[in-house]
Amino acid sequence: MTTPSLLILPGDGIGPEVMAEVRKIIDWMGAKRGLDFDVSEDLVGGAAYDKHGTPLHDDTMAKAQEVDAVLLGAVGGPKYDVLDFSVKPERGLLRLRKEMDLYANLRPAQCFDALSDFSSLKQEVVAGLDIMIIRELTSGVYFGEPRGIHKEGNERVGINTQRYTESEIARVARSAFEMARKRGNKVCSMEKANVMESGILWRDVVQEIHDAEYPDVELSHMYADAGAMQLTRWPKQFDVIVTDNLFGDLLSDLAAMLTGSLGMLPSASLGAPMANGRPKALYEPVHGSAPDIAGQGKANPIACILSFAMALRYSFDLGDEATRVERAVEQVLADGLRTADLMGPEGGVPVSTSGMGDAIVAAL
Amino acid sequence: MTTPSLLILPGDGIGPEVMAEVRKIIDWMGAKRGLDFDVSEDLVGGAAYDKHGTPLHDDTMAKAQEVDAVLLGAVGGPKYDVLDFSVKPERGLLRLRKEMDLYANLRPAQCFDALSDFSSLKQEVVAGLDIMIIRELTSGVYFGEPRGIHKEGNERVGINTQRYTESEIARVARSAFEMARKRGNKVCSMEKANVMESGILWRDVVQEIHDAEYPDVELSHMYADAGAMQLTRWPKQFDVIVTDNLFGDLLSDLAAMLTGSLGMLPSASLGAPMANGRPKALYEPVHGSAPDIAGQGKANPIACILSFAMALRYSFDLGDEATRVERAVEQVLADGLRTADLMGPEGGVPVSTSGMGDAIVAAL
Numbered sequence: 001m002t003t004p005s006l007l008i009l010p011g012d013g014i015g016p017e018v019m020a021e022v023r024k025i026i027d028w029m030g031a032k033r034g035l036d037f038d039v040s041e042d043l044v045g046g047a048a049y050d051k052h053g054t055p056l057h058d059d060t061m062a063k064a065q066e067v068d069a070v071l072l073g074a075v076g077g078p079k080y081d082v083l084d085f086s087v088k089p090e091r092g093l094l095r096l097r098k099e100m101d102l103y104a105n106l107r108p109a110q111c112f113d114a115l116s117d118f119s120s121l122k123q124e125v126v127a128g129l130d131i132m133i134i135r136e137l138t139s140g141v142y143f144g145e146p147r148g149i150h151k152e153g154n155e156r157v158g159i160n161t162q163r164y165t166e167s168e169i170a171r172v173a174r175s176a177f178e179m180a181r182k183r184g185n186k187v188c189s190m191e192k193a194n195v196m197e198s199g200i201l202w203r204d205v206v207q208e209i210h211d212a213e214y215p216d217v218e219l220s221h222m223y224a225d226a227g228a229m230q231l232t233r234w235p236k237q238f239d240v241i242v243t244d245n246l247f248g249d250l251l252s253d254l255a256a257m258l259t260g261s262l263g264m265l266p267s268a269s270l271g272a273p274m275a276n277g278r279p280k281a282l283y284e285p286v287h288g289s290a291p292d293i294a295g296q297g298k299a300n301p302i303a304c305i306l307s308f309a310m311a312l313r314y315s316f317d318l319g320d321e322a323t324r325v326e327r328a329v330e331q332v333l334a335d336g337l338r339t340a341d342l343m344g345p346e347g348g349v350p351v352s353t354s355g356m357g358d359a360i361v362a363a364l
Numbered sequence: 365m366t367t368p369s370l371l372i373l374p375g376d377g378i379g380p381e382v383m384a385e386v387r388k389i390i391d392w393m394g395a396k397r398g399l400d401f402d403v404s405e406d407l408v409g410g411a412a413y414d415k416h417g418t419p420l421h422d423d424t425m426a427k428a429q430e431v432d433a434v435l436l437g438a439v440g441g442p443k444y445d446v447l448d449f450s451v452k453p454e455r456g457l458l459r460l461r462k463e464m465d466l467y468a469n470l471r472p473a474q475c476f477d478a479l480s481d482f483s484s485l486k487q488e489v490v491a492g493l494d495i496m497i498i499r500e501l502t503s504g505v506y507f508g509e510p511r512g513i514h515k516e517g518n519e520r521v522g523i524n525t526q527r528y529t530e531s532e533i534a535r536v537a538r539s540a541f542e543m544a545r546k547r548g549n550k551v552c553s554m555e556k557a558n559v560m561e562s563g564i565l566w567r568d569v570v571q572e573i574h575d576a577e578y579p580d581v582e583l584s585h586m587y588a589d590a591g592a593m594q595l596t597r598w599p600k601q602f603d604v605i606v607t608d609n610l611f612g613d614l615l616s617d618l619a620a621m622l623t624g625s626l627g628m629l630p631s632a633s634l635g636a637p638m639a640n641g642r643p644k645a646l647y648e649p650v651h652g653s654a655p656d657i658a659g660q661g662k663a664n665p666i667a668c669i670l671s672f673a674m675a676l677r678y679s680f681d682l683g684d685e686a687t688r689v690e691r692a693v694e695q696v697l698a699d700g701l702r703t704a705d706l707m708g709p710e711g712g713v714p715v716s717t718s719g720m721g722d723a724i725v726a727a728l
């Protein structure tokens with residue numbers, strides 16, 4: 001077997017800091033478990049713009065298409081707010097998603113025992129929470145045409161297009177049903193079929209795929225506004241949620257915030273299988289680039305480390321090693337180690353970004 | 365002065381029940397305060413479909429255009445799920461909003477002292493919460509063309525169009541700034557300008573209206589996904605939120621659920637001033653038609669009663685009378701009266717829908 005390849009794109013803000021800690025885990029895997037990765041590194045987002053005048057260089061794009069998995073830190077920052085839409089840091093990330101065709105964004109919202117009092121929600125509402133949001137990531141209003149701002153008479157008009165094809169819905173529905181079979185066997189699909197025709201098609205296709213291929217999985221449908229409410233009221237009613245790109249953006253962030261610890265949450269974006277059978281894949285923490293704390297050793301590297309754990313599981317078939325990393329994270333939390341964002345009223349042992357990384361390596 | 369006119373559209377599910385309690389308040393206003401209303405009643409939603417084969421008859425639409433205010437209960441129910449999109453109960457409501465041009469939907473999210481432990485959020489996070497979401501209601505993806513489902517080759521494609529003109533954004537921005545001046549003087553505008561051009565236009569126009577006409581109001585911008593997070597994390601950071609039709613649908617429902625008592629929340633949808641200076645207006649509770657409890661005397665009439673209080677304030681310039689109704693509601697809650705939806709672990713005095721209405725009249 002050839003050495004699995006990994007492209008690391010630290011990006012902006014706290015991206016490079018948290019990625020440095022992931023490097024320690026990767027090194028440990030090589031030294032102690034004999035698992036070597038062919039790691040390369042490149043620029044994305046504002047960092048790429050600063051060097052190349054584009055948030056993603058074509059060479060980087062080409063490399064991303066070739067490797068077994070991409071691991072991304074975060075993109076964006078106030079410095080780039082003035083840039084034109086077409087070269088904003090986010091465009092680099094969106095291009096990766098689109099050209100790698102990463103249609104299934106897996107966003108677990110999991111509440112860690114040691115942190116269950118950390119949420120703004122009551123402890124009994126979130127303790128033990130473990131849901132998986134599968135967000136469609138390559139279509140919908142993010143990419144639909146026509147789009148843009150133009151003049152009509154005296155005034156400007158802004159347009160975007162929500163567009164979904166049957167096959168786009170079908171493939172992400174399959175991802176959700178497959179995931180549900182490995183978990184609680186329940187899928188809730190969310191749209192606004194009461195208002196949008198694209199939502200009607202979404203609902204119909206999800207139901208058809210269910211009836212034809214996954215009749216054993218329990219399927220329900222919910223309007224996205226009701227979904228936002230129900231996630232807030234009693235999130236444990238859900239197992240897997242499947243929804244479109246834009247609703248998924250809001251609902252997965254909402255779900256993430258329910259856990260109270262954004263610095264803990266990883267994500268995986270998966271596409272179709274490549275020639276070697278592995279899916280195209282990009283892994284990234286749910287949190288953003290947090291420019292306000294960048295470079296101060298305050299960032300929590302756990303979300304990025306757990307994103308690497310997801311890579312071990314979904315790209316490299318190393319579920320046991322992924323579990324090992326996840327256990328190590330739980331261990332250091334149980335030991336009371338806390339980066340600044342995790343420092344609640346009960347206190348804990350304050351650690352820096354690298355202190356947290358070192359502790360996780362030690363716990364491995 | 366001519367007697368103010370009010371069109372009551374009870375609609376479906378619990379609509380008629382809660383509206384019956386509003387009638388008691390209206391009668392009390394006439395008998396005890398000498399405030400007479402010229403009240404008429406008609407059908408909307410499934411009830412209208414059952415009689416006329418359309419969720420809003422043209423005569424009803426015409427009447428709505430003529431009265432000083434419309435008060436609506438709720439629309440929809442599982443019985444109508446099989447209907448074609450074009451005649452679904454929701455279309456009646458959407459037609460009212462569109463043809464009356466009710467562009468500013470005012471959705472207060474307020475946490476009542478007596479109910480602050482009722483939320484799924486921690487008491488300190490929501491106690492005293494009082495935010496106002498202003499949602500654009502007549503444009504965006506709800507009404508944009510082209511829309512529909514068509515065939516491309518072998519597969520179906522679903523399309524909707526998000527479309528905003530400068531003037532549509534400007535007028536709802538003004539509503540938000542005006543509202544802020546009467547409250548905490550702070551507006552947060554939410555969109556996805558990092559992904560959607562219509563969001564860029566939204567952000568730019570809101571900023572321009574601010575700079576030119578409301579420089580005294582504090583304005584901030586937030587991406588809608590971050591907005592969902594921040595509403596969940598620490599909602600009291602907000603005063604007035606202004607956002608588009610679709611984001612407003614999700615975010616206002618989320619905000620409503622933060623308070624933990626959906627059965628308590630009213631809304632107003634306002635348009636341009638009519639010849640008599642009053643705005644075109646429709647008032648409705650935030651909750652839906654709740655078909656599962658319809659006809660059982662279990663529904664909470666307070667949201668609908670408070671919607672009538674909003675009508676007193678915004679349509680009839682009777683702010684003092686509105687406050688009187690709101691105080692009466694607070695009084696019965698403080699007295700421990702609870703409809704089924706408000707019955708928490710601490711208990712209370714159980715009352716039916718009509719029991720609650722009677723108690724509020726008694727407290728007036």
Ligand SMILES: CC(C)[C@H](C(=O)O)[C@@H](O)C(=O)O
Pocket residue numbers: 090093094249558559589
């Ligand atoms: C950075 C931004 C373009 C992105 C999105 O909107 O998809 C982010 O919010 C996310 O959820 O990954």
Ligand SMILES: CC(C)[C@H](C(=O)O)[C@@H](O)C(=O)O
Pocket residue numbers: 194195225454457458613
């Ligand atoms: C009933 C439905 C069409 C409506 C909407 O989506 O606007 C409702 O959710 C609301 O918020 O008033």
